[in-house]
Amino acid sequence: GQNIDQPTEMTATEGAIVQINCTYQTSGFNGLFWYQQHAGEAPTFLSYNVLDGLEEKGRFSSFLSRSKGYSYLLLKELQMKDSASYLCAVNAGNNRKLIWGLGTSLAVNP
Amino acid sequence: DTEVTQTPKHLVMGMTNKKSLKCEQHMGHRAMYWYKQKAKKPPELMFVYSYEKLSINESVPSRFSPECPNSSLLNLHLHALQPEDSALYLCASSQDLGVDQYFGPGTRLTVT
Numbered sequence: 001g002q003n004i005d006q007p008t009e010m011t012a013t014e015g016a017i018v019q020i021n022c023t024y025q026t027s028g029f030n031g032l033f034w035y036q037q038h039a040g041e042a043p044t045f046l047s048y049n050v051l052d053g054l055e056e057k058g059r060f061s062s063f064l065s066r067s068k069g070y071s072y073l074l075l076k077e078l079q080m081k082d083s084a085s086y087l088c089a090v091n092a093g094n095n096r097k098l099i100w101g102l103g104t105s106l107a108v109n110p
Numbered sequence: 111d112t113e114v115t116q117t118p119k120h121l122v123m124g125m126t127n128k129k130s131l132k133c134e135q136h137m138g139h140r141a142m143y144w145y146k147q148k149a150k151k152p153p154e155l156m157f158v159y160s161y162e163k164l165s166i167n168e169s170v171p172s173r174f175s176p177e178c179p180n181s182s183l184l185n186l187h188l189h190a191l192q193p194e195d196s197a198l199y200l201c202a203s204s205q206d207l208g209v210d211q212y213f214g215p216g217t218r219l220t221v222t
Contacts, residue, residue: 030208042200042213043153087152096208097166100152 002026004101011107020073020104022088030091034073037085083108114214122220131217133184133201142184145200191221
């Protein structure tokens with residue numbers, strides 16, 4: 001079967017660092033994506049990892065370990081506008097459709 | 111142009127109506143997608159077009175009918191919907207299958 005796990009909710013303080021974890025068990029693996037979605041809006045692409053290691057993009061970084069079926073999204077210098085749902089999605093299998101996690105709702109408090 | 115546009119933004123329709131949702135992208139992407147999203151749930155894939163051909167149909171009821179008139183346009187024709195079909199309908203596009211997808215703002219559909 002195909003399964004992606006992420007924490008349901010997280011809270012953090014403005015200016016702090018937060019790490020959102022994602023573990024996956026899929027029949028194949030062709031890459032992992034992180035998306036941000038504010039309430040009532042469309043998902044926005046954040047990052048893509050296909051090889052092991054850390055990808056850094058400004059305040060956001062994403063890490064992948066294929067052997068462990070594990071990824072995390074690291075958000076630094078948190079801002080109030082970072083309060084959103086963060087979705088982990090895996091490209092698995094030959095048809096290349098994305099398998100989506102249920103999302104992690106992050107609340108950033110002042 | 112790095113946007114995916116969708117019209118209308120909001121749509122209210124009765125169960126006997128026929129309506130269409132429209133999506134357009136000018137990024138030269140060759141894959142386009144329709145998703146349905148309910149509150150506090152991830153997007154649920156409905157259809158995928160690759161090079162203007164239907165690539166994936168996730169066993170969607172026939173009251174939803176997709177159409178890809180050309181490489182930039184994607185339509186979703188709606189007929190005889192049910193109240194449980196009320197949701198946010200998202201269009202997305204990507205350079206090819208399996209790479210990063212870019213979403214339009216969505217159409218908020220309410221079926222009465």
